[in-house]
Amino acid sequence: MQQIKSPFLVKLPSSRLERLQFIKDIFIEHSGTDLNDAWIGGRVEGLRKLGLIQPINYSKNRNFLNGDVTHLSPYIRHGCITIAEAVKTTKEKVNTGAEKLLFEFAWRDYWRKVWYLNGDAISSDMEPPKVELKRVALPQDVKDASTGLVCIDHFVQTLEQTGYLHNHARMWLASYMIHWLGVDWRAGADWMVKLLLDGDLASNSLSWQWVASTFGSKPYFFNKENLSKYSDHQFCQSCKEKCPFNESYEALNTQLFKPTTAPAKVYKRANLPQSAIASGSKTVVLFHDEMLSAAHSLYQSSHHKVFIFDPVIQHDWALNRLQFIADCLIEMPDVEIWVGNTAEVLVMLEANKIITQNTPNLLFKSLIKGYEVLYQAEPAPYSDAVAQKIMAKDLKRFSKYWNIVGADILKSLD
Numbered sequence: 001m002q003q004i005k006s007p008f009l010v011k012l013p014s015s016r017l018e019r020l021q022f023i024k025d026i027f028i029e030h031s032g033t034d035l036n037d038a039w040i041g042g043r044v045e046g047l048r049k050l051g052l053i054q055p056i057n058y059s060k061n062r063n064f065l066n067g068d069v070t071h072l073s074p075y076i077r078h079g080c081i082t083i084a085e086a087v088k089t090t091k092e093k094v095n096t097g098a099e100k101l102l103f104e105f106a107w108r109d110y111w112r113k114v115w116y117l118n119g120d121a122i123s124s125d126m127e128p129p130k131v132e133l134k135r136v137a138l139p140q141d142v143k144d145a146s147t148g149l150v151c152i153d154h155f156v157q158t159l160e161q162t163g164y165l166h167n168h169a170r171m172w173l174a175s176y177m178i179h180w181l182g183v184d185w186r187a188g189a190d191w192m193v194k195l196l197l198d199g200d201l202a203s204n205s206l207s208w209q210w211v212a213s214t215f216g217s218k219p220y221f222f223n224k225e226n227l228s229k230y231s232d233h234q235f236c237q238s239c240k241e242k243c244p245f246n247e248s249y250e251a252l253n254t255q256l257f258k259p260t261t262a263p264a265k266v267y268k269r270a271n272l273p274q275s276a277i278a279s280g281s282k283t284v285v286l287f288h289d290e291m292l293s294a295a296h297s298l299y300q301s302s303h304h305k306v307f308i309f310d311p312v313i314q315h316d317w318a319l320n321r322l323q324f325i326a327d328c329l330i331e332m333p334d335v336e337i338w339v340g341n342t343a344e345v346l347v348m349l350e351a352n353k354i355i356t357q358n359t360p361n362l363l364f365k366s367l368i369k370g371y372e373v374l375y376q377a378e379p380a381p382y383s384d385a386v387a388q389k390i391m392a393k394d395l396k397r398f399s400k401y402w403n404i405v406g407a408d409i410l411k412s413l414d
Ligand SMILES: Cc1cc2nc3c(=O)[nH]c(=O)nc-3n(C[C@H](O)[C@H](O)[C@H](O)COP(=O)(O)OP(=O)(O)OC[C@H]3O[C@@H](n4cnc5c(N)ncnc54)[C@H](O)[C@@H]3O)c2cc1C
Pocket: 062, 068, 069, 070, 071, 072, 073, 074, 076, 077, 104, 105, 106, 107, 108, 109, 111, 165, 166, 167, 168, 170, 171, 174, 192, 193, 196, 198, 199, 200, 201, 203, 204, 205, 207, 208
């Protein structure tokens, strides 16, 4: 997002084609393709996709690239639908056999709780690596999708063209980059999160760390047989490169990994920006990018409701992600839309008090620190008592989290 000289109000065109172009014209420095029709933003489309979920098929074929995955992640990431709604709908749809999907929704919630508990430390190694990590820069041929490996180039192209990648492809790509090429997990995570429509600091950084072994007991790696099986053998036939994955797990284990005693690496963090100091007298409901739904309870508020496209937060997001957000906002006509620095917009609105949904995003929180802020709790797929129990724990592993929430998430609807 280019530097905005002074904030301005925008009125989004109701025609979708005009809206996509409008966003492109405003954010001219944002690269990437236009939002694909398969990824129309907003709650209406999120609910439509939620209605199509196939929990039983999902449990059988979710690891296949052409399996019955839900494609819900951008909608959940932006609050168009909540995990609580997704869990409820899944349980209403099938009585038994939905555990796998419920488990995956829980993974997202788990990463989020780790973010709440650890703050920006999730952008550094959570633990010492279990194998040697070289931590080199991201190679240009990976970014350009020109490695010659048909599978890897296809994943990068898909990511760039659509903003979405199947979970297994994300795992293969991250593993190839970290363990075969020696890429710094942090460089890979920073690159990927900018391209994803569902880009999320917790799910992304912590998944990369899980692959790297800095948030897990061992590194994640794969071989040709695994990739070929779960991608329906679509890549290998046309690949002319010598396949680096064509080995047994035992051989790859020896080839890729060396023991290490290296400590956890702490990455330098950017300083958080200063907030303006409240000078006005008005209450503003500030919709951030995790609560983009007219069904949100704060949408009923009679206070001034605002969303701000702020370069501090979205400066490196791909164009299609900004278009996705615009699609979400068109369904929220009572929300005023600004482009500019949050601090300046809030001064212009004469704000004194801010109401918003709680978030682990400390960058967002730093922008409104100088105000009286009322943080509303996020909707959760379990009781308040369970929510409090989780936040009181050290959640080093998903199993610890699942021991606390699992029964509540799996229990049948009353
Ligand atoms: C390297 C890497 C980076 C990732 N970065 C992100 C990210 O930035 N944002 C993001 O939302 N997810 C991320 N994930 C997790 C996962 O890949 C995506 O959530 C999932 O692929 C989204 O597609 P879907 O909605 O069709 O998922 P489905 O398989 O249909 O799953 C349903 C929902 O469960 C949740 N979910 C499923 N798998 C996971 C998982 N492993 N971790 C967390 N939540 C999960 C998502 O909310 C998803 O929408 C990443 C995974 C890896 C390996």
